[in-house]
Amino acid sequence: AQSVTQLGSHVSVSEGALVLLRCNYSSSVPPYLFWYVQYPNQGLQLLLKYTTGATLVKGINGFEAEFKKSETSFHLTKPSAHMSDAAEYFCAVSDTNTNAGKSTFGDGTTLTVKP
Amino acid sequence: EPEVTQTPSHQVTQMGQEVILRCVPISNHLYFYWYRQILGQKVEFLVSFYNNEISEKSEIFDDQFSVERPDGSNFTLKIRSTKLEDSAMYFCASSLGLAGGGAGELFFGEGSRLTVL
Numbered sequence: 279a280q281s282v283t284q285l286g287s288h289v290s291v292s293e294g295a296l297v298l299l300r301c302n303y304s305s306s307v308p309p310y311l312f313w314y315v316q317y318p319n320q321g322l323q324l325l326l327k328y329t330t331g332a333t334l335v336k337g338i339n340g341f342e343a344e345f346k347k348s349e350t351s352f353h354l355t356k357p358s359a360h361m362s363d364a365a366e367y368f369c370a371v372s373d374t375n376t377n378a379g380k381s382t383f384g385d386g387t388t389l390t391v392k393p
Numbered sequence: 394e395p396e397v398t399q400t401p402s403h404q405v406t407q408m409g410q411e412v413i414l415r416c417v418p419i420s421n422h423l424y425f426y427w428y429r430q431i432l433g434q435k436v437e438f439l440v441s442f443y444n445n446e447i448s449e450k451s452e453i454f455d456d457q458f459s460v461e462r463p464d465g466s467n468f469t470l471k472i473r474s475t476k477l478e479d480s481a482m483y484f485c486a487s488s489l490g491l492a493g494g495g496a497g498e499l500f501f502g503e504g505s506r507l508t509v510l
Binding site: 310312314320321322323324327329368370372373374376380381382383384385386 | 449496
């Protein structure tokens, strides 16, 4: 069984500040990990994913995340927040033990960016 | 770029009425999902569908819910007798799955907002 814990349901940063959204996972098999973003009144879209190989992965809109197996973490960062980054962010882990690779989502973190 | 499309974008219905939400997944995808999100809450898994049958369902997906892929392109979610607590945003998603060469990442539609009065 897999699970995802997102620490902090709400994160607020100033424009230009570092964004750090935390995600820890639990998985009995090597995980595939994802971050999705949901802008208001829209569906979820993939920001980035980790499967194998390089542990630092880059995504769209300047976001990146680092897979740390020893810490079972996959935290999302962006060096400088923009107002347009205000959204809900979801971390997810895929069950690589199945053909479907069904994803389990965290509860989400709402990012607010202050001017 | 291929995308998942959902209709209607918003439906208002009376309690006890039947509702059908429609989705057109990405054409070469193999796995299809319905998720729901009650306003302000997390995204909850409802059901997954593969090879014309349900592969997994959550405890939310009770006898009031059903899914089908009637014509090889559409993927529908039916709620037989809606309750007030069914009011939510319903998201359809599709995936290649690991067997199809993907990593399990999901491609979501824009959602169908269901309001039950």
